[in-house]
Amino acid sequence: MAAREFWKRHENLYFALTNKKVLIGISIFTLMILLAIFGPALTPYSYDEFAGEGYLPPSKDHLFGTTLMGKDVFTRTVYGLRSTFAVGFIAGTIATLIGCIIGFLAGYYGKWIDEALMMITNIFLVFPLLALLIILAAYLPYRGIMTISIIVGMTAWPWTARAVRSQTLSIKNQGYVNLSRISGISVFRILREDIAANMFSYVFMVYILQFSGTILAAVGLEFLGLGPTQGVSLGLVMQNAVNWNAIQLGLWWWAILPGLVLTILVVSLYFINTGLDEVFNPRLREM
């Protein structure tokens, strides 16, 4: 049967789609994306509008309650989620790209290129990034989502480079790549046909981790007040909540729910990642 043939050919996809963790993760992630895309359309309020009374706990009119001033926390959360996704996509992509390129070059060419690139990578790796981000952001008077994404992305790549390097090393030493190399096929083609194809799943997983990692880094900056200078972001919502005494005043919906949404988003990414890990490394599947 055609279907059976298809699954046979894409065994990993089959395992991925039957893996409980991947399914749960993807469902939640999709839900979050939908929330970010359609959430703002679903809510009758705008994020900075005084939508009602202050201090309102969650209700039908205000799913996540209202802030002290009467802004709708749900609206703020979904708008913030948008910016969070934007940062994750942009910064995650930048970090993954840089990491892959450096990791591949180091792994493929070896020798002094490897030494030099790994030196740089290790330096970035030990650098306390938040401190670096703070010092960068502190000197940038106006910051947009793009600026934040770029500085976060530019600093988040090192572990990806290391991981990709060791993957490249192991794939490089497999017979078929050696064969291609001996037959004088261009590096680019080897990269595209042999290595990229074999590393696709791996890079995908790396991307997922970078996505969540950069989101967390960006939210940390936002919480410090070093996020985008305009608009609303999840870190900013949380910073507001802390600054406006949401904890002490007992407005848990304001202090906790936006962060909970973020945490669930990150958990979903972890689930997808570990699920895929089990798919690609059957040893973990046994458990």
Added chain:
Amino acid sequence: MGKYLSKKLLIYLITFFIAVTINWAIPRFMPGDPISILLSRFSGLEGGREIIEGQFVQSFGLNQPLLTQYFNFWRSLFAGDLGISIYVFPKPVINVIKEAIIYDIILLVPAIILSWIVGNKLGAYSGVNRKADNIMMPFFYFLTSAPYFWFAVVVAFIFGVKLAFFPISNAYSSTVQPGFNLPFIFDFLKHWFLPFLTLFLVQLGGWAIGMRNMIIYERSSNYSKYMESLGASDRLIRNYGFRNGILPQVTGLAIRLGTVVSGALLTEIVFSYPGLGYLMLRAILNQDYFLIQGCFLFIVIMVLAANFIVDIIYMIIDPRVRLSYSGEV
């Protein structure tokens, strides 16, 4: 052994060198001319302005060639001179930082060590016990996904506001006299607990997940099979697996130190715990660039030092490195 350490040291030295250079370069080369903005900020302070301007001209050496400025920067750095704080005027930045860094150490060292130990133990248990695994793993994922400061808010809300067991700000009560006495120590621990708990728990998830995977991995390794074939008990095999699984976890410790320190900075802010993170926030809010730079430098030094300690520990526990059979850095 020598090669391993010297290679590591080289990396740390270069990192330190770069950190200092960044510190030097950012205010000079960033767009928007931050120095002149800084200068204008103090124009409002009668009398104070001249002092701070003098300090700027002196420490930035603005009238000298760039290279000279750079060397002077290093010279004063080695003399322990990081400038004078604006926010805590006129205290030298180095003194301000010295007083704050104690709190980071008191908070971070136990949190890192305990969470590493407990996380590894729990992870190892989870790796061999399916039931425990199913219950604990989602929890660990949750912990490791939570942003430090959000978790701090949750902990503060539950333990500080709802249950009101612990204070949620400062390092000790306003009324106790700091010193070596029981009321103070007790009070200090009470204030210390929630930020500690936050750092402890958020990290815990990561260690546990790491160890669980390591244990499963080690459990399926050949030596485990061999030992089981020869009748070794689960306990012994688990111990062996733990012993080997610990190694990547130690390396992981080095890799994650930076994140943990960042997390501590944010946690301190939520709990107004007067360490470097809190200090840095104050410095940001007060545009105290000397202090921001000082904090940055000290955080880098702290992380590098911790990395170096981890390296030495790693060397002690991994015979492969000790015997120089592995060049992996």
Added chain:
Amino acid sequence: MAVILVFAFATVSLAYERSETLVYGGGLWGAPSNWNPLTPWAEVTGTGGLVYEKLFHYYPLSNEYQPWLAESGEWVTDNTYLITLRKGIKWTDGEEFNAEDVKFTFEIAKDNPLHYSNIWDWLTDIEVVDSHKLMFIFDNPHYQEWKQILYDLRIIPEHIWSKIPADELLTTANENPVGTGPYMADSWAQDRMIWVRNEDWWGNEVFGKPAPKNLVNLVVSGNNVALGMLMKRELDLSNFFIPGVPKIKDTFGLTTWYKGAPYMLSENVALLFLNTTKKPLDDVKLRRAMAFAINPEMISEKVFEEQVQVADPTGLFGKAWMEYHSEDVVDEYGFSYDPAKAKEMLEQAGYVDADGDGWRDAPDGTEMRFEIIVPNGWTDWMESIKIIANNLQEVGINAVPGFPDYSIYMDKIQQGTFDMVINNFGSSRSATPFTYWNWVASDEINGEIVTDGNYSRYDDPELFNLIDEFNVLQSDDPRAMEVAAEIQKKLLQAMPSIPLWYNGLWAQSTSQYWTNWPTENNPEGYPCTWAGKWQYGSIEMLINLKPAQ
């Protein structure tokens, strides 16, 4: 272990007895590091007031002077002011306080550039009549400024400060401050300043002894921390703007000056400065229309939960200033929230949507777009300008809020590159409206940067002359009323800045350890621990406090 325990208990007694200690926060923002009375902007709050005393105290609520180090002071002629000092006052190192110290305090500013050096532009000489009498001789007495100097200047001991080299006057941290005041510096840590009562204070017999044996001034990092500490009774008094106070003050037993709205006394006025050097903000019609478009009522209600009062169109408040308030001027030139009227004014002035983009354009057809800025992180103001931007948008003016970092904010103010900005740095309550006018309409606008107020850079020599004239008029001079009315009229007519609301003297106190806090029903003292304001009645508050049972 036993040794440790013994040691532990031995040091226990050093802890401050909570029932004798007043714990407060809100005026100390960093680790204590400076007790130099010559750099009041950098001193630990209380240095001036608790340690270094002033000649007079000034009670803003009754608008009265309380002789302090001085026993009396009076203009004996139009240009001589005689001060008689109290006798028997000692510096805390045992030296006697006398007229030489006062003379020294003034004269040190003659020889060194200090923040009050410009007094020598109009002061000629100080004659020590006897050990407790001084005669100040002026060539051009600035009566109004003098009023402020009397209660602002920290008197310092000659026998100590004369020995400090000139180049260290501003840089010394003065870690062992020797003053005459009711408290002495005891110890400090990263997060607190601890003062201990001066049992030999001269005022103990004159006014009574301050109740708390120790004052612990905590560095409280923000209002959220302050609120938590108030709830836990760790703080007796907080001088923070704390969101939520109206909601929870009764539940948590917090005392504020007024029981209900506006809860707080007013302390200064927040104004919206319009940059008159920028087109089309140079058009007074546009500026006046904006004043009608903005709804400070909503800011007070939403952002401040009614903890602030909406400002009078003149910006004046408090007994001293209101004496000069002109109802007639306000009736004629005042403004109030009236969007319909604002629209009408805009239409008449030719501000219509010429290009059909939904926003009004300038009469010459150019597009208008304004940015209103406040420093990033100043959360209450950030919310406020969002409302202002909304208000302006509602009448068709394209205005957006902006939150640059503080340095940029200051830079823009000083360089004059902003459109609109909220500020209140020089509008604090004082004994004379001169201080307010001299700031809001300062004539120091032609330098490279503007730092002394009048950020709008509104240039009107006539107005400046009026303010200068007011300065040299005695308060009871009938001409003073006329000048004051004229100043108010000019400011309202030209509207270079729009007074919006009165920022409060934020103060919340708890009664776990101390009672008898100053409130509207017990207006004895002033619940303020901010730097430079202890002379407004904070010492009286300390004297009147009663330990809770």
Added chain:
Amino acid sequence: MRENILEIRELKAYYKILKGDVKALDGVTFNVRRGEILGVAGESGCGKSTLASTLIYRKPPLKYISGEARLLGQDIMKMPEREFKKLRLKNISIIPQYALDAFSPTKKIKTFIGDLVSEHGIRPNKKFYDKVAERLDMVNLDPSVLNRYSIELSGGMKQRIIMIISSILDPDFLIADEITSALDVSSQRFVANLLANLRDEGIIGSAMFITHDLSILYQIAERIMIMYAGHFAEIGPTDEIVKNPRHPYTKALLASLPQVGIQYKDKRLTGIKGTPPHLLNIGPGCRFRFRCPYRTEKCEETPLREKVNEDHYVSCWNSKNIGSDNHG
């Protein structure tokens, strides 16, 4: 007749996976006698290593299905793990295929041995280590290796140490699973001789030598068992098997051996066309029939085990035809 140390009857063990059963060990019967080295041979995937695993290390997805395996009279298939554990190392032991990788990298050899025997209630005291040193001497190793980590040892040293460890408690039955595969020719001979020595010295009671290399077996095994695709093919005294094979597969196997030298790099049999069948959900019938030149219709049924000779058994419907044409 010597005592049977191990008696296997119709032993079946499958890999239970998502898609079904991989019938890797499907009805095998044989004995191992005291003092004997039984060689087990076949292509990779024939079930010989599964046999080793079934006997000593069954882990999911490998599952025991039926049949019995009596070690010294006790059925170790039905025995609770706790009890079987006591037999390990003392009565049954294994030199695994992965001997070079069987050490924990962070433990000294001494600790490793000590920990293992402690599990069997033996105190690793001086007397014990003297014995270990003695054994090491047997394999030309200095006792100082005990204080080394595995990374400090060469492949040959590791192989020898593992042999010492696996036999340290003088087991009655020792499985040697592909112990020569990773070694060079001279080491192979050394290791094979060592196994024979251990037997001769009475240190091990008997051994099962699993390999795909018939020429080694010819040197040290008393009897040889041939397996194919999880099925028993043939068992008999070494000489009989080599000179008078009765199973077509044995025959093909022998034919594929180069006459001079040993060539085992290519595990596939060049002499036989085709590859072994996939064992997933495989049905009945002789599993060699797809490649067998003697194939008849009868081969659709699983062949029964028949006695050819004293000690010589075969599972092939056509064994009679095959035996005759090979004589000579």
